[in-house]
Amino acid sequence: MKFIKMQGCGNDYVYIDCLEQSLENESEAAIKLSNRHFGVGADGLILIKKGSAADFEMVMYNADGSRAEMCGNGIRCVARYVYDKGYTDSSEFTVESMGKVKNIRLVLNGAEVEAVRVDMGAPVLHAAEVPVISQTDKVINSPVQIGGRDFNMTCVSMGNPHAVMFIAESPRDFALESFGPLFESSKLFPNRVNAEFARIISDKEIEMRVWERGTGETLACGTGACATAVAARLCGYTGDEVVLHLVGGDLKIEWNGREDSPVYMTGPAEYAFTGDIDIDKIRRFNI
Structure with missing residues (x-):
């Protein structure tokens, strides 16, 4: 089975080109x-x-x-791959994931893809649609206690659920390994949740770390960066454009503050390596 390893800000995935080959038992293959x-x-x-x-x-x-449902870093890498592979010669096209269609625009330097800008759609703030269990219609800067610590939490769906917490300390010093799993598995979130812990640097910069449901800490999360930018704008911390400093790199996020307006994400998409792996062989490993 031929594969491509790509990463966006260090958020790395194995990519399988199913336009050229097929894969059975996809969920099991993902684990292996x-x-x-x-x-x-x-x-x-x-x-x-x-x-x-x-x-x-x-x-x-x-x-x-x-x-x-969605991965911001992943969709940028998909966009670069299909363009580089010659499946499209247009710098603007669409990619769907679980029925949600995203508009893509490649930032080109000659024939080279320098960055990818994605229309991530409008943020979803209604608690029932995130989903998060709440007595209010929206959860914006709302107090919550998890693991014995008090947080103010904003919940946003960017096609997948996010809980954003702004903290006073640097995210580098935050006990993500302790609090991340507690948020992910909290009964507040029927479908579990991705948790972002962020610090405001200025009205144009935020630093953050993310705990992704089903994975744990990742070096970056595109939808998480979008959710964090939306939360910061709603709380009055930032303006329409902000740079998110993640562990693996930077993403530019744009949102004008209107609920029906799309969030735009711009960032890199890079190749790590390509290869060929015996799927049947690794399926035999008890992992």
């Missing part, structure tokens, strides 16, 4: 391929397919084999 000791090693698996409602489709699995 993502394993960093017995497989290729990645935050998850993304399959590239022909779209039905869009030009292309990405089918994404977390490292634990669970399906994921």
Whole structure:
């Protein structure tokens, strides 16, 4: 099975081109391929397919084999791959994931893809749609106590659920390994949640770390960066454009503050390596 390893700000996935080959038992394959000791090693698996409602489709699995609705870093890498592969000669096209269609614009330097800008759609703030259990219609800067610590939490869906907490200390010093799993598995979130812990640097800069459901800490999360930028704008901390400093790199996020307006994400998409792996062989490993 031929594969491509790509990363966006260090958020790495194994990509399978299903326009050229097929893969059975996708969820199991995601677990095996993502394993960093017995497989290729990645935050998850993304399959590239022909779209039905869009030009292309990405089918994404977390490292634990669970399906994921959207990945901002992943969709940028899919966009670069299909362009570099020659599946499209246009710098603007669409990619769908679990029925949601995203508009892509490549930032080109000659024939080279320098960055990818994605229309991530409008943020969803209604608690029932995130989903998060709440007595209010929206959860914006709302107090919550998790693991014996008080936080102010803003909940946003960017196609997948996010809980954003702004903290006083640097995210580098925050006990993410302790609090991340507590938020992910909290009964407040029927579908679990991705948790972002962020510090405001200025009205144009934020630093953050993310705990992704089904994976754990990742070096970056595109939808998490979008959710964090939305939360910061709603809380009055930032303006319409902000740079998010993640562990693996920077993403530029744009949102004008109106609920019906899309969030735009711009960032890199890079190749790590390509290879060929015996899927049947790694399926035999008890992992």
